[in-house]
Amino acid sequence: xxxxxxIILSNLEISPGYWRMRILAPGFAAAAAPGQxxxxxxxxxxxxxxxxxxGIFRTGCLPPECAGLPPREYMEILYxxxxxxxxxxxxxxxxxxxxxxGPLGRGFTINDTSCAKILVGGGIGLVPLFLLAxxxxxxxxxxxxxxGGRTRDDVLAVTEFERLGVETYVSTDDGSLGEEGLVxxxxxxxxxxxxxxxxxxxxxxxxxxxxxxxCSERNVPLQVSLESHMACGxxxxxxxxxxxxxxSDQRPNYLCTCKEGPVFxxxxxxxxxxxxTEGGCPEGGCR
Amino acid sequence: MxxxxxxxxVNVAGIELRNPVMPASGTFGYxxxxxxxxxxxKLGAIVTKGLSLNPKAGNPxxxxxxxxxxxxxxxxxxxxxxxxxxxxxxxxYRVLDTPVFANFFGNTLEEYGEVARRLADVPEVTAxxxxxxxxxxxxxxxxFGTDPKAAAEVVSLVxxxxxxxxxxxxxxxVTDITVIARAVEEAGADAISCINTLTGMAIDxxxxxxxxxxxxxxxxxPAIRPVAVRxxxxxxxxxxxxxxxxxxxxxxxxxxxxxxxxxRAVQVGTANFIDPAAMLAIIDGIEAxxxxxxxxxxxxxxxxxxx
Ligand SMILES: Cc1cc2nc3c(=O)[nH]c(=O)nc-3n(C[C@H](O)[C@H](O)[C@H](O)COP(=O)(O)OP(=O)(O)OC[C@H]3O[C@@H](n4cnc5c(N)ncnc54)[C@H](O)[C@@H]3O)c2cc1C
Ligand SMILES: Cc1cc2nc3c(=O)[nH]c(=O)nc-3n(C[C@H](O)[C@H](O)[C@H](O)COP(=O)(O)O)c2cc1C
Ligand code: FES
Numbered sequence: 001x002x003x004x005x006x007i008i009l010s011n012l013e014i015s016p017g018y019w020r021m022r023i024l025a026p027g028f029a030a031a032a033a034p035g036q037x038x039x040x041x042x043x044x045x046x047x048x049x050x051x052x053x054x055g056i057f058r059t060g061c062l063p064p065e066c067a068g069l070p071p072r073e074y075m076e077i078l079y080x081x082x083x084x085x086x087x088x089x090x091x092x093x094x095x096x097x098x099x100x101x102g103p104l105g106r107g108f109t110i111n112d113t114s115c116a117k118i119l120v121g122g123g124i125g126l127v128p129l130f131l132l133a134x135x136x137x138x139x140x141x142x143x144x145x146x147x148g149g150r151t152r153d154d155v156l157a158v159t160e161f162e163r164l165g166v167e168t169y170v171s172t173d174d175g176s177l178g179e180e181g182l183v184x185x186x187x188x189x190x191x192x193x194x195x196x197x198x199x200x201x202x203x204x205x206x207x208x209x210x211x212x213x214x215c216s217e218r219n220v221p222l223q224v225s226l227e228s229h230m231a232c233g234x235x236x237x238x239x240x241x242x243x244x245x246x247x248s249d250q251r252p253n254y255l256c257t258c259k260e261g262p263v264f265x266x267x268x269x270x271x272x273x274x275x276x277t278e279g280g281c282p283e284g285g286c287r
Numbered sequence: 288m289x290x291x292x293x294x295x296x297v298n299v300a301g302i303e304l305r306n307p308v309m310p311a312s313g314t315f316g317y318x319x320x321x322x323x324x325x326x327x328x329k330l331g332a333i334v335t336k337g338l339s340l341n342p343k344a345g346n347p348x349x350x351x352x353x354x355x356x357x358x359x360x361x362x363x364x365x366x367x368x369x370x371x372x373x374x375x376x377x378x379x380y381r382v383l384d385t386p387v388f389a390n391f392f393g394n395t396l397e398e399y400g401e402v403a404r405r406l407a408d409v410p411e412v413t414a415x416x417x418x419x420x421x422x423x424x425x426x427x428x429x430x431f432g433t434d435p436k437a438a439a440e441v442v443s444l445v446x447x448x449x450x451x452x453x454x455x456x457x458x459x460x461v462t463d464i465t466v467i468a469r470a471v472e473e474a475g476a477d478a479i480s481c482i483n484t485l486t487g488m489a490i491d492x493x494x495x496x497x498x499x500x501x502x503x504x505x506x507x508x509p510a511i512r513p514v515a516v517r518x519x520x521x522x523x524x525x526x527x528x529x530x531x532x533x534x535x536x537x538x539x540x541x542x543x544x545x546x547x548x549x550x551r552a553v554q555v556g557t558a559n560f561i562d563p564a565a566m567l568a569i570i571d572g573i574e575a576x577x578x579x580x581x582x583x584x585x586x587x588x589x590x591x592x593x594x
Contacts, residue, residue: 047356049561050353051561101563229351231360231557232563235320236320236321236559237314238336239360241345241350254344254345
C-alpha cells in the first residue's frame, strides 16, 4: 500500500448517478489484489474532510504522453453519488489532484477447485468483481456473473465482463433490462444446475443476507465484500467494525472491515444481526 | 554553506523528545498500523490506543460520522487489554528509540490503579497518559474528569502504583477546565494533555436516527481547534507543569498556535486519517517556520504569546 498524491486522468458519468474515475497510479496494478479497496480524497475537498473508501474496479495502462516517457499506469473506480463527498468527486476533471491510499484490505481468496465460479453483484457492488473475474479467467476458470440492479440504470459495465469472456446474466427489479426480479432468484436457479459451486458476492446488505441464506442452505462456499463507515482504512481508528460469528453482548466479536476485510468468508460473520445498527450503549459512554 | 538546523527538541515531564509532535491516542493504533507511511523514529513520541484492564470490545456500529470540518466517534475504547498490549505490542517498540506513552483508562477507581500497576515495570513504556474522560460505573456514571475530587483521587492512586512520568489527559466537557487542571497538578501529575473530544450529536434527517449508534460521540478535527487553543491557553496559565496541546491540528501552523500559547508539545489525531503522513509534514513545517523566523530553538516559540 502506498499514499499517492496524483491526478485524475478522466471522470465521466457512465449511467445516471454513476461515475467512472480513472486515476494515474504507477505501480498500483502490480500491488492490487481482487477485492481490495482504496481511500480517496480530492486535494481540495472542503467541505468534506475524510477520505472515502472505494473498491478497485480496474487497472490498466495508457501509452506515454510523449515519446521517451514511461507509460501511464492507472486504476479506476466506479462510484455512485450518494452524498456530499461523492457529489464533490463528480465535479472533478482530468488534471485535478487527488490523494489515493491503497491498495488496502484483504481481498477475495481464490480457490483452485473445479467448482463453478459464480459472481453475484448488486448495483455498485459489481465493482470488486471485475479484477476477480480477470484473475479467475487467468487461471483458466469459467466465470459466471449474475448482475442485479433496481433498473437498467443500475446495471453497469456488464459488457466489459463479457469482453473478458464472462457469461453474464442480468436481472432488474422492474424488468427494464434482462430478467425481471431479484438477482437471488437467478442465483437459486444457477446453483441447482451446478453440483459444485463457489459464490463471490458484493452488493447491498439485504441482498448479501439473501445470498448467504441461499448458499448456507446448499452448503455452497461464499465470500462477501462488505461496506462500513471508515475513517482511516488501515486498522487504526476501529470505526469500521462489523459483527463476527458468535457475537453477543457478553462475548463481543467485532471484525475490522478495513483490515480483516472488506472480503470475508460468510462463516466469519454474524448474519443474524449483521444488518442491525441499533445502539445498545448508555448515553455518554466512555471515549 | 549549510546553516545550522534549528533544534526541535523539547522536554516534557523529564522526557527528552526529539520534536514536539506525536499522535493523539486512538488515532494511530499502536503505531505499527501506520509504519508503512510514517517513519516512527521521526516522531517525538508514540501514544498508544487507550488501554484497559480487560480487553474491551467497543460500541455497536456505526461508530463514526463526518460532520462539518470534524468527525464524531464513539468507538467505545475498543482495545486489546493491558496484558496483551505488554505481551504482543510492546516488543515492537524495542527497536524504535522513540518514547512510548501508554494511554489508559478504567471504569472504576480500582481498575485505573490496577492498569497502572501492570504497566509499572514495562521497560518499553516511557510514560503514562491517563484518560480521565470515563464514567465511573460505581458512582452512577459520573465522569472522573468532570469532578475535581474524583480526578485527583484517580491521579493519586495511579501515582501510588507507578513511578513513570504521568501525563493526565483532560476532558473539555467541563465548565472550568482550570479547576480540574489544578486538581490533577496538586494530586501529582507531571504533565497535562488537553483536549479530549467534545461531546456531540448528529442526526440522519431521513431515518430520524442519530448518525452513530451510541447516540452521542466525541467531536474531533479542525472544528474543535479554536476551543482547544483557548483551553490550552487557560490551562497553561493555571498550572506550572507542562501542557501538551491537542485538538484539530492539521498543519504546522495549527501546531504552532498551540506552542505559542504555551503547549510544550502537541498531539495530532484526526489529521492522521486524512493524511497518514500528516505528522511528518507538521514536523517539517515547524522546522521551516523556525528557519524563516531566524530562530534556533523551538523553545523560543513555546509560550511566546504576545498579549
Ligand atoms: C470497502 C468499501 C468499498 C466501497 N466501494 C465502493 C465503490 O466501489 N463504489 C461506490 O460508489 N461506493 C463504494 N463504497 C461506498 C462509498 O464509500 C460511500 O458511498 C461514500 O463514502 C459516500 O460518501 P458521501 O460523502 O457521498 O456520502 P455521505 O453519506 O455524505 O457520507 C458521510 C459519511 O458516511 C460514510 N459513508 C456513507 N455511506 C457509506 C457506505 N455505504 N460505505 C462506507 N461509508 C459510507 C462516508 O465515508 C462519510 O464518512 C465502498 C465502501 C467501502 C467500505
Ligand atoms: C477515532 C478516535 C479514537 C480515539 N480514542 C481515544 C482513546 O482511546 N483515548 C483517548 O484518550 N483519546 C482518544 N481519542 C481522542 C484523541 O486522542 C484526541 O484527544 C481528539 O481526537 C482531539 O484531537 P484531534 O482533533 O486532533 O483528533 C480518540 C479520537 C478519535 C477520533
Ligand atoms: S477504517 Fe479505521 S480501523 Fe477500519
